[in-house]
Amino acid sequence: MTITPEAPTLNAPVDVRFTKAGTPLAVRYDGRIWAVTEEPVHWFTRDSWWETRHNVPVGVGNVVDIEHWRVQVRLGASTSAPRTFELRRDPLSERWLLESLTDN
Template sequence: MGMFSESVDVLCSPEGQPVSLTWGGRSYDVCAEPMRWYERRQWWAEDSRAPLGSGPGIVDHEIWRVQVLPAPDGAAGSNATEEPLTLDLSRHIRSGRWRLLRIHDALRPRTA
């Protein structure tokens, strides 16, 4: 699993759930139900002072785990043989910006 922070463009459903993204000049479609959770961040190390009355976005990161396939490029079945990528994305609540945090290794069947 690789861990880093890189900006991505994410298109969401009206309910706020990721449905597609653009990363590294390539478009991807979400191909499975995404999962969402929140992680604590070290806000005291990142911000000199938390504004009074601000909570969401200061203490927690909104994290989405998505499985994506490259968006079809017009060629029939162009992504039929590709394995989905599993990515963890973070949305900054105040700005709405998205970052790619982790790329998970694909599970491959073991051969004897």
């Protein structure tokens, strides 16, 4: 599955398991466990919170950093075809979203 212009992002909620070092180890998506098989890529982008929220509660902390991970995954420990998941966590959220999914 590849994201198309008709569906630019999935924004599907996912559960992410992390190593003790803080890198993704596995992703639960669509009722399946996808094991991370390659070194993930990590970066941050900035949110224009003033365009998406009318106000920000006092003392909430960081409201601008959107965290991203790009991970290559396979179903469990199988030899299934690899896929690339792009994950995103918005500021003020504890939930991870699957932003895009690409067949490799």
